[in-house]
Amino acid sequence: MSKLRVAVIGCGSISKLRHLPEYVSNKHVEIVAVCDIVKERAETTAKEYSAKAYTDYEKAISESNADIVSVCLPNYLHAPVSIFALEQGKHVLCEKPMATSEEEAIQMIEASKKANKKLMIAHNQRFVKSHEKARQLISDGKLGKIYSFRTAFGHGGPEGWSIDGENSWFFRKKEAFIGALGDLGVHKADVIRYILDTEFVEVASMIESSAKANSDVDDQAVTILRSQNGIIGTLTASWAYKVGEDNATIIYGEKGMLRLEDDPQYSMIVKYVDGTNVNYELGQIQTNDNDGQTSSGVIDHFVDCIRHDKKPLIDGEEGYKSLQIILAALESNEQKRTIKLNEN
Template sequence: MSKIKVGVIGCGSIAKHRHLPEYANNNKVEIVAVCDINEERVNEFAELYNAKAYTSYEELLRVSDIDAVSVCTPNYLHAPISIAALQAGKHVLCEKPMATSQVEAENMIKAAKENNKKLMIAHNQRFVPSHQKARQLIENGEVGKIYSFRTAFGHGGPERWSADGADSWFFRKEEAFIGAMGDLGVHKTDLLRFILGEEFVEVGAFIETSAKANADVDDTAVCVLKSESGIIGTLAASWSYQKEDNSTIIYGEKAILRIEDDPTNSLVVQYKTGEIVKYELGGIQTNESGGQTNTQVIDQFVTSIVEDIEPVISGEEGMKSLQVVLAALESNETKRITSL
């Protein structure tokens, strides 16, 4: 079979550290095009990956033999570019959060269906070994009834890792739409839905800007979530943690699961009996670790195209994770619990 020809739109840090190297490592793919409004940046990646450089995504989408694109732009462009790409007959892998509104997300899903193309959202936390194992233990009944959880995703902020540093689009509301809650919180809403295997029905949230003087978006958010079966817990997302925290703790009837909470053991299971089981499953990808391991996102996307199957994280899945974030924003504004 001939290789899938791919274009990457947006050559910032996520493209540099994840999308481009992972496409390059996949033997079913050929990177043929890269696009960024920063000419110097796009030329550098074009040379590195032996691809054609574009400064206009519209021009890239007119190239008929490009099969699929990654959308790695600022958040406000995710939906418009994804929709344009789907309408141009390309499969789309879109970075998270998939859109800035429910309507945009629905329009992306509709465009994928109408054009019979794959739409996948790049939520990578589901593929982390400790998260997969935790879901398995819950499904197998090892943990018993789940009572509660707490999850956090925080680090020092995008200036440490964004291609534009302190001048990053992440801090500008008109481009980012939402701050830490969209950058990190949506990863965790997706992860919790995956691990618990159920949807959230109510959200209460406090969303603040307290750490970043240069930001007009939130940098710290704490939410209380309730699932359909009545599991309640907290989710924190922040750009104000001096050391990265990406931990999740699940409190069940028979055991407590401590995920990515111990520096050595990515999963520690504390059974009610007193028994403790530790799993060293290999770490989670962090922005600080430098040596990125494969997130599996690209490989999963490519597989969905090659085997013509529904992507693991479809547009619908991405939308459900986004809905929790949108509900949190609404709760913060109205100072009430929002129902989903």
């Protein structure tokens, strides 16, 4: 089988630190095009990866003869660029959150089906070893009935991550649509669905925009979730954690509790009610502070799904379900009431 050709749309931090290096390390693909509205950025990236530089995403997608398109753009462009690429017959890997509305997400899913091309949303936390192990333990009944959880993702903000620093699109509602909830909260909405293998039916939230002076989007949010099988818990997303990053999830069950990514040495700690403790060293979770993040697992999984015609772990439908939780959190805060999601 010949190598799959890749076009990466957007040359910001997420493409430079995740997508591009991971494509390079995969022997089954070659990067043929990169695109950025900043011409110098596109040209510098193209030179580094021996690709062709574009400033127009439509040309980059249609003229490059790419098989795969990675969409690494501000949130408001996720849907239109993904849909265009799908309509051009490309497989699409889109960054999260997949869209800025339910309507956009549904359009992306429909475009994928119509084109018979794969759509995957880059929720990398499903590939974290501790999260995979936790899902397995819970599925095997090792914790018995699950009662509750708390999951959080917080750091000092995208100015320490984005290629544009304090001038990043992350802080502008017109381009980002949503702040910490979309940047960090949607990760946790997705991974808690995955670990617990359940869907959530009720959402309530309190959201603030008080930590960033140059921003008109949310920077702190605490959300309460209730699942279809009666599990309740909290999801916190914050750009106000000035000292260190929090990426921890705690799950409380009938037979014990799991602590995930909550200890500097052990990525998972299981404490059972009989007093037994089991510590797991499963490798570090990817963080904005970590160097050497050569593989999130996302690219390799997507390429493998294309090569062997398999359904991606986080396809459009999965991305949509996680997005619905975040959209409901916004609605809950605005309306000051609990929002019910469809039970299905």
